[in-house]
Amino acid sequence: MPIMVLPAPDIAVIPLQQHIGAPCEPIVAVGDRVKMGQMIGQASQFICASVHASVSGQVIAIEPRSLANGNKVPCVVIKNDGRDEMALGTKHTDLKKLSASDIRQAVKDAGIVGMGGAGFPTHVKLTPPKPVDTILINGAECEPYLTCDHRLMVERAPEMVQGLLAIMKAVGAEKGIIGIEANKPDAIAEVQKVIAEYSNLSVASLQVRYPQGAEKQLIKAILGREVPSGGLPADVGCVVSNVHTAIAVYEALMKGKSSYERVVTVSGGAVVDPRNVLVRVGTPIEDLFEFCGGFLGQPEVVICGGPMTGWEIKDLSGPVVKNMSGVLALTREEAAFDENHPCIRCGRCVDSCPMGLTPNLLGEYSDKGMYSEAEQLHLKDCIECGLCSYVCPAKRALVTWIKKGKAGLAAEKAKGKVS
Numbered sequence: 001m002p003i004m005v006l007p008a009p010d011i012a013v014i015p016l017q018q019h020i021g022a023p024c025e026p027i028v029a030v031g032d033r034v035k036m037g038q039m040i041g042q043a044s045q046f047i048c049a050s051v052h053a054s055v056s057g058q059v060i061a062i063e064p065r066s067l068a069n070g071n072k073v074p075c076v077v078i079k080n081d082g083r084d085e086m087a088l089g090t091k092h093t094d095l096k097k098l099s100a101s102d103i104r105q106a107v108k109d110a111g112i113v114g115m116g117g118a119g120f121p122t123h124v125k126l127t128p129p130k131p132v133d134t135i136l137i138n139g140a141e142c143e144p145y146l147t148c149d150h151r152l153m154v155e156r157a158p159e160m161v162q163g164l165l166a167i168m169k170a171v172g173a174e175k176g177i178i179g180i181e182a183n184k185p186d187a188i189a190e191v192q193k194v195i196a197e198y199s200n201l202s203v204a205s206l207q208v209r210y211p212q213g214a215e216k217q218l219i220k221a222i223l224g225r226e227v228p229s230g231g232l233p234a235d236v237g238c239v240v241s242n243v244h245t246a247i248a249v250y251e252a253l254m255k256g257k258s259s260y261e262r263v264v265t266v267s268g269g270a271v272v273d274p275r276n277v278l279v280r281v282g283t284p285i286e287d288l289f290e291f292c293g294g295f296l297g298q299p300e301v302v303i304c305g306g307p308m309t310g311w312e313i314k315d316l317s318g319p320v321v322k323n324m325s326g327v328l329a330l331t332r333e334e335a336a337f338d339e340n341h342p343c344i345r346c347g348r349c350v351d352s353c354p355m356g357l358t359p360n361l362l363g364e365y366s367d368k369g370m371y372s373e374a375e376q377l378h379l380k381d382c383i384e385c386g387l388c389s390y391v392c393p394a395k396r397a398l399v400t401w402i403k404k405g406k407a408g409l410a411a412e413k414a415k416g417k418v419s
């Protein structure tokens with residue numbers, strides 16, 4: 001569905017951590033007046049991203065608040081005055097006049113993070129450890145239900161392409177390729193129209209398959225390059241950026257706009273009127289469902305992200321954050337919950353794993369706390385696509401256990417229990 005604009009919330013709750021890395025430090029105090037787009041939390045370390053007010057008004061609290069996942073995180077709470085007074089950064093008119101460090105600094109100041117779900121600070125991504133020759137824009141959007149990137153490519157392709165050119169300049173890449181699954185012909189047509197004047201840009205029409213949009217799979221599908229185990233895209237000369245992130249880069253450079261709003265897909269069989277919605281960060285998730293007509297009965301589960309990689313939303317009053325691509329309210333039939341049964345050693349999970357892993361063993365070891373054993377079977381190479389759990393006839397919660405195993409391994413390493 002075309003993108004619609006959700007009215008701003010009366011109260012915006014802006015978490016000081018909406019990204020991978022350290023939380024940022026508040027730079028406003030209770031009682032301060034803030035403008036929309038004004039920085040209110042500053043990046044405290046290199047792997048960190050600043051946060052900005054999404055409404056103008058008064059700061060009424062700086063305190064821990066519950067996020068949608070139930071975790072409490074320090075937040076800046078702003079009472080919206082309804083004036084939408086803007087605080088804009090520098091607006092540039094000519095990308096050619098900007099240096100690579102100008103672009104990285106503007107991206108950092110705007111608090112841009114990977115908006116496809118990862119939430120990795122973009123200015124860090126634009127500082128790759130190795131030379132990069134190609135930037136890939138990930139327009140695959142291969143998970144069921146999610147269509148926000150699809151609509152953005154249809155409606156805002158010129159901005160995405162300008163963002164891509166800026167990212168290429170920031171990392172010194174010569175080529176840019178936009179990978180789009182073949183089931184989005186309208187997006188392919190729009191993007192092709194825009195890139196016609198650039199000889200160094202192209203569109204790769206991709207086979208429709210899951211998980212085509214996973215970073216490593218996308219690189220293999222478009223460039224035929226294989227990211228080594230434990231490696232980064234820069235190890236094979238490329239950087240991957242999401243569609244929405246590229247648009248945010250354009251907005252930061254050309255409009256002086258920080259990252260305080262995003263498009264979210266609101267969908268699932270339990271939603272009356274599924275839509276794509278442009279929403280301010282800090283808006284309660286329940287407002288999105290209300291905007292889409294509410295629920296058709298009680299949903300079985302509400303998920304943040306897609307049904308394969310997303311996680312359960314426990315608190316609908318939690319705020320929208322920068323890397324929230326979708327919220328799905330699923331019916332019992334869609335959720336297809338079932339009990340775990342013993343493994344019957346059918347091998348379907350092994351056959352389906354796009355990373356060539358043994359999910360049955362990774363799941364067992366992780367569930368039993370045998371993290372070293374799981375690590376030896378390349379636990380960290382799991383991209384958490386969820387295919388193993390999806391195909392398992394015994395309905396084993398393999399990806400859930402694997403995620404716990406990764407967290408357990410990291411915790412043990414931090415304590416020095418595992419080398």
Ligand code: SF4
Nearest residue numbers: 353382383385386388
């Ligand atoms: S979630 Fe399962 S199928 Fe996907 S990469 Fe990990 S182990 Fe393989």
Ligand code: SF4
Nearest residue numbers: 343344346347349392
């Ligand atoms: S798909 Fe399920 S039952 Fe089959 S081997 Fe994997 S874990 Fe066992």
